[in-house]
Amino acid sequence: xxxxxxxxxxxxxxxxxxxxxxxxxSSVFSSLQWYRQEPGEGPVLLVTVVTGGEVKKLKRLTFQFxxxxxxxxxxxxxxxxxxTGLYLCAGPISSGSARQLTFGSGTQLTVLP
Amino acid sequence: DAGVTQxxxxxxxxRGQQVTLRCSPISGHKSVxxxxxxxxxxxxxxxxxxxKEERGRGNFPDRFSARQFPNYSSELNVNALLLGDSALYxxxxxxxGSPRSAFFGQGTRLTVV
Numbered sequence: 621x622x623x624x625x626x627x628x629x630x631x632x633x634x635x636x637x638x639x640x641x642x643x644x645x646s647s648v649f650s651s652l653q654w655y656r657q658e659p660g661e662g663p664v665l666l667v668t669v670v671t672g673g674e675v676k677k678l679k680r681l682t683f684q685f686x687x688x689x690x691x692x693x694x695x696x697x698x699x700x701x702x703x704t705g706l707y708l709c710a711g712p713i714s715s716g717s718a719r720q721l722t723f724g725s726g727t728q729l730t731v732l733p
Numbered sequence: 734d735a736g737v738t739q740x741x742x743x744x745x746x747x748r749g750q751q752v753t754l755r756c757s758p759i760s761g762h763k764s765v766x767x768x769x770x771x772x773x774x775x776x777x778x779x780x781x782x783x784x785k786e787e788r789g790r791g792n793f794p795d796r797f798s799a800r801q802f803p804n805y806s807s808e809l810n811v812n813a814l815l816l817g818d819s820a821l822y823x824x825x826x827x828x829x830g831s832p833r834s835a836f837f838g839q840g841t842r843l844t845v846v
Contacts, residue, residue: 624775655837662737662823662837663776708775720766720789721825721835723775 623647624709626724634732636698641727643709644691650712652692653721654683657706699731735760737826737838745844746814754809754841758826764788765807766835767799768823776823782807814845 625644633639643652651670655663667676669685669692676683680703682695696703706728710721738757746752758765764783768776778791782801801807805826811818821842825835 626775660821660839660842662825662840665836668834710775720778720781720791721768721776722778725773725775 622725623713623722624711624724626707626709626727628727629725630728630730632730632732633699635700637731638695638697639699639729640693640695641707641729642691642693643724645711646690648689650689652685652689653710654692654694655708655710657708657726658704663708663710696729699729701731701733704729704731737824737836739822739824739838739841741841742839743842743844745846748814748816748845750814750845751810751812752814752843754811754822754824754843756807756809756824756826756838758805758807758824759836762826762828762836763805764827765801765805766825766827767807767809768825768837769793770821770823770840772820779809811843816845819843819845 623645627642651668653668654666656666657663667683669683672687672689674685680697684693706726708723708726710723712719713722740755766781767779769779770776779793780799781789785801796812799809821840823840824838827835
C-alpha cells in the first residue's frame with residue numbers, strides 16, 4: 621500500500637504552459653519533501669514544507685502543504701524543457717529507531733519545446 | 734564540498750551472483766540510508782545505518798545486507814541475485830533524525846541477467 625499517492629502519473633505539455641501535480645495521503649506527515657530526478661541520476665531535493673498551509677516559491681515553482689498536512693501540490697508556471705523530469709514527493713516515517721523517507725511513485729513530466 | 738558518492742555507477746551481474754555497492758556520505762553526515770528504485774516507481778527504503786549500527790530495515794529479504802564503517806561510508810550487499818533485483822540503488826546521507834535533509838547520490842544501476 622502506497623502511503624503517498626501522486627497524480628498524474630504522466631504529464632506531457634508544451635513549453636510555456638502551466639501545470640500542477642499532486643501528492644495525497646490519508647496520513648498526517650510532519651513534513652513533505654519534493655524531489656526532481658533525471659534519468660540515471662539520484663533525486664535532487666527541491667523543497668521541504670513543514671507547516672500546514674505553507675506556500676513556498678522557488679522561481680517558477682510553487683509548493684503548497686495542505687492545512688491538514690496530508691497533501692501537497694507543486695505548480696509550475698510557464699514550463700520549460702529544462703523542467704522535464706520525474707517529480708517525487710516524500711515524507712518521513714518512523715520504523716523502530718529509524719527515520720526513513722516514504723516516496724510516492726512520482727509524476728513523469730515532459731515539456732516539449 | 735563533495736556530495737554523496739556511489740560506486741560503481743553501472744553494474745551487470747548474472748542471476749545467483751553476489752554484488753557489493755559502495756557509498757560515501759557528505760562530510761559530517763553520520764547517517765546513511767539505502768533505497769531501491771525500480772523503473773517507474775519511487776525509491777523504496779532498504780536500510781538505515783547510524784554509528785555503524787542498523788537502525789531500520791525495510792521489507793526486503795535477508796539476501797540484502799549492509800554495514801557502515803568508522804568513516805561513515807557504507808556498503809550494500811545482495812546475495813543470490815534475482816532478475817527482480819535489477820534497479821537503481823540509491824544511497825542517501827543525512828544528519829541523524831533528520832531524514833527530511835537527506836541528500837542522494839547518483840545511484841548504482843544494477844542489471845541482473
